[in-house]
Amino acid sequence: MATRRTKRLGALIQAELALLLLKRIKEPRLKEVTITGVDVSPDLSQAKVFFSLLEESKVPEAIAGFQAAAPYLRRELAARLQIKTTPRLIPVYDDSMARGAEMDELIRKVREEDKAHAQDRGDEDVS
Secondary structure (H helix, E strand, C coil), rough: CCCHHHHHHHHHHHHHHHHHHHHCCCHHCCCCCCCEEEEECCCCCCCEEEEECHHHHHHHHHHHHHHHHHHHHHHHHHHHCCCCCEECCCCCCEEEHHHHHHHHHHHHHHHHHHHHHHHCCCCCCCC
């Protein structure tokens, strides 16, 4: 269960990581990464960094990029957040964006099929 402290620290880490990825990071495998959330463990020793990509095929590359940049990112977070211990960063792919797009596509198809069936039946109110 996340406490207010871990939620607040997660939000701070998310904001700082987003800025670092946008402005400071030189790792090419992380250029298209979007940080979607950070979940900090209760003992503050590790933080799961949830990220999304437009292309799912680049997920292994992005994870490798995170692992390569982890020492730099931790060092920068320690300097910026001024906390006693900086959590170890664990990259986790967040596929909710892809799942959401799939759901939108399914809903669109069902609506089109429903509209076609309504027209075949001769329903007057086809919207």
